[in-house]
Amino acid sequence: MANIIIKGAKQNNLKNISVEIPKHKLTVFTGRSGSGKSSLVFSTIAAESERLLNETYSTYIQNQLTQYEKPDVDAIYHLPVSMVISQKRLGGNSRSTVGTISDIYSAVRLLWSRVGEPFVAYSNEFSFNNPAGMCETCHGLGYVEDIDVDELLDYDKSLNEHAIQFPTFGPDHWRGKRYTLSGLFDNDKKLKDYTKDEMEILLYTEPMKLKDAPDKWPKTAKFEGVIHRFRRNFLINDGFEKNRWLSEVNRVVTEKTCPDCHGKRLNSKILSCKIKGLDIADFTSMTIRENIQFLDSIDHPTASYIIKPLRTQLQSLVDIGLGYLTLARETPTLSGGESQRIKLIRHLNSPLTDLVYIIDEPSVGLHPEDIKNINRIIQSIRDKGNTVLVVEHDPDIIKIADHIIDIGPGAGRDGGTITFEGSYPELLESDTATGRALREQHQLRRAREPQDFIHLGPISRNNLHDISVDIPKQMITAVTGVAGSGKSTLIKTGFRHMDQTIIIDQKPVHASNRSNLLTYTDIFDEVRAFFSKETGLKKSLFSYNSDGACPNCNGKGVLKTELAYMPDFSQVCEVCHGTRYKEEVLAATVDGYSIADVLRLTVDEGVAYFSHHDKITETLQSLQATGLGYMTLGQSLDTLSGGEVQRVKLSKYLIEQVRDHIFIFDEPTTGLHEEDIHVLIDLFNRLVDDGNTVILIEHNLTMMTAADWIIDMGPGAGQDGGRLLYSGPAAGLLDIQDSYTAQHLKHYIK
Template identity: 45%
Template structure:
């Protein structure tokens, strides 16, 4: 039901008007959103919240801004398709603050993705003693230049003039080139010395005996390709491993030849490990060891940059400090000549503390931040912005936050609104919904059963509304009357990863154990550092799912394989016909379902394939049926429908049914089994990983915030799933902030008392009832209020 906006927001200039939105599962949605207010969008996962807020409103704002740039500039920008909506009015510039991980480039740190490093470099260039040069002399991304460095130009009268001397241009450590680490390659993992090149000596992934990569070496002329490598001369072995870039001719083609070691360094070691294919990543982990650079001690900076100090510390020391301590150091500097700079730096560092990230350090690699930490780091860029009348779009900003920290996040969202901005928030937590000026509830359910606006109004009106969100808004969990008896213990001794302070703790087995504590207290360090990786432990973390844009739940879970075989058996043809990436692909779009047109300097365009109409398969393949459905119709089914389809009759496939049951158990019944993974939310991706990992045979399951992205109504279903895992004989360890999960636990280990060096200790061990009765920790205090109503 769509309600008219309140009178005080009825002026068309004060509204964002959406008419006829049909992106993804939205069903011709129309609504008015008040500007300069805080609007929260609620609804079950998959109800259409992100499709409306991110896929329609924010996407069109960004697309229209991009169109204001010259065509040449647009050629370097991402191609943005026009959202499926009839009309949008009243849009302002949209700034998206989502949970996408920050770029994990090895040179990217917390300090470089904010202004903190830049401000420190200016500060040290002005106040540092000894004085070594300009701000770039303190940058680990700018190489050093040794020698006199005098730049001269010839004047008209024949004389020369020295422009400047930059004997030390940048602050990069020459040994590690500003990376902070050096690598050592195990040569025995690169080749089998007993074999020749033609005999398959090279054991690096991608190097087959007759492949092009191997031919570059075997036909280079530098050695006999039929001679075992152990018989190579020193020169031959050097040419194989370390030879610098040279041109060689192979089969009449000039190609660039270089030794195996520099080739690996460029093609593999320069990439983000998380972006590598599994077999490549396994090779790198096996063949390469990384250690702190012995020359710069991991600081990335050369000796000159490390030698200059302000108030007793170097810039390397400053970046290694906990940000809350660095903020205190900055407040202690009294230097009138740098007063404005110092004030800006202090405000920035205080923003980290205010947003709950004071436990980080500026030298922390940005790629190691969680989705919630990355989102809050992005938020810092906007807190003190001079921009107003901007639309800020947040995707569950409370993710990863302890109940104690949610209040601070709420205050920051309100501050952004009070500066005259429109704040749109997709959220599930009642504490965050409570601060909304306006609420838009989507549903009534997920997927094809969602995509409608079921409520608009105030938070109090939502409480009285007969919607799923309204009915569950004031839900409170109750403490268990009885808890399970452990079947054993998992000992952790002397844990000291990151901020952990030599922790000893026994985790009970055969029960649901929940690890709690404020963000940055050391929960993940304890569990991932001391439990994950042990034999029999299955870990489901928040890392991104790897795969191409052709990947979908059917391919990711392995479900497509038995489905293809069943289609092949039923029709007496090859299984390859039922793969859109193989013989069955539509010849026009090569199985992609769309055609991509490169318009040169203009943004490229994706259009639906007019031959297969997005079904991805050749028309002849679609003539083959299983249970009366062709392969494209099967892949279009939601999990709930496929669960019934593969349960009985001609289409009965037990292997596929078992996978579908796990997908349904984790709350993904609405998801299309052929839906591209790129369209899934963060919470959906994590639950998909959980469903896959449930098939593992480990005895201990470690889950990292499994409630991420879950609606209030779905948390109960998740608790049921965790109970079934435990009752089946598994031990379940959950890192979690959600108080309903805490209340449901058999055992709680609370880490704290604070974050960073103020945390890292076990401050409580016991049952939830004992934690509530104790009330000596932040977690205990908040849980007591939660279960008390």
């Protein structure tokens, strides 16, 4: 079988590389963060496979599909159709659940419709998304939205003082004027002094024509109470207005369990059908492990035909460490790691072979114990006759590779070359960043002595029942345990309303391709002022979002041409050549560099260029300290990975030199090469030395060895977890018999 051959790959930072990838093998791509792994695997191999497959469809169909530009590569030979399994969270809304996204709920509906008693409907009507099956009160959502009047009104104010606490309901706004101009109220009277009748008119009047309306009242307008108007504008119409004021809507609107179906989403007719005393919603609210036990207890000739494949699907979820989930769990609440594993399950039972599966860091969000299950799945996909390409940093996944390709030697411009090809034993011997990191011997750090503690609890939430714990101040604490054991629930619930707490997670910053590293760190203004002072041009000319924008592309750097039913065509702007700026701006240079040249500098290069400008240098050095020295100053924020986003957020606090705060990091090692983890460890120690407390929700064993204190949750996930197994100095964890973390950590430091 011919290998996949790539010749002359130059995408992003790739330096004209050529490589062969063996088919029907598991190849792991390693290298420092930003070295070019994703540029080769996703932006070149996956993108070209998707693009070529799309070209086989009609132009009409192509227009409905995601568009892929041709990657910068000379040639790719023997390329199979690709299946990309990314870390992107499963989207959807509250109507999308683990059961519906995995298609397991279809089999569950079939089981209840055929075996449940009494017979009430066919399987389609057992869906909470079907009008015939859904609860009429909540329309299948399981909850109803209600308006918290006490959040909406300030009773100590009058209508003229903006007593209706919501944008557009002020006395000078059009919605607010519908009350102040109605003639029904004393506009200077405090709401707390309203009679019961006055309050009823203000809030609950149904739309009506006003008799003897004042002159200023719009002739065709109807008067309606605040609650009616708010419900119509912001709850029933779920569109632009709601999204525009979303944070305010969330403040005023509360969700309550549906009073009719009690959160079960289905109507009483469907819920009356039961198997062994359970309705279908009872079943989907049990954990997947409990589902299997329940199915094993059913003895019915028709049921066995449906149960056998259903049980296999459920067992697959258990096998990848998701047995703690329920089929009713809404997909937007799943983590990136959980989403990725559910996507993997879809392919596990697929009869298709000879594909290339491209998997992005399957270790994300996983404890070493869970990684054993992921490894089995990846190997079984390969063993069915597929080629599997994995981008990964985790030593336990690198270890099972048939073939390893290391890209480096550094990141950004210092990366983009092939530094190693071969087997795992050969990688261990190699002089690469990955080889050195894998050879490193690990020991527990000499722990600091606790001086004071923060008390959390008792906490009862999700799978935690009455859990209390003390966390030492001004130390590094790692909170460990398998995925779903209760780590995040413990920390995020415990610190929810605590002052001086900073949670740094991987949620993307709200960004477009017009925002970059400099805009996020608030120094683009300084950079523009620097260029203005040195060149004599006005500051606004150095913004591609303002006066300096190239008139041809309006500061975008690219032009998109819509070709009717054919795919949109994008090309670099031929006037500014992708720089985004006007010609006169590009002609203005400082020390031989234009503003566009500066945006192409890496953070490391920027530190040298701005060496005499303290504020800019200080900010860039804080980015450097988080290991982001390889990123370019003009890099769009919407291109950052989750781990990179987290480190950009952290850099802001390093600039401010925050003290006496509690920093909570949610899996800070995500996307980080083992050699880069030491950069983070140094940062965390710096935060503690400055008088801060650092708490890490973490699975990485290297990071655990750097902690002063460990809190271990478990032993398992979901109902099998939620217990506090250990809290104390890191060394003491090694003696805990039923801790999976202890077993792996003990092995790691040997």
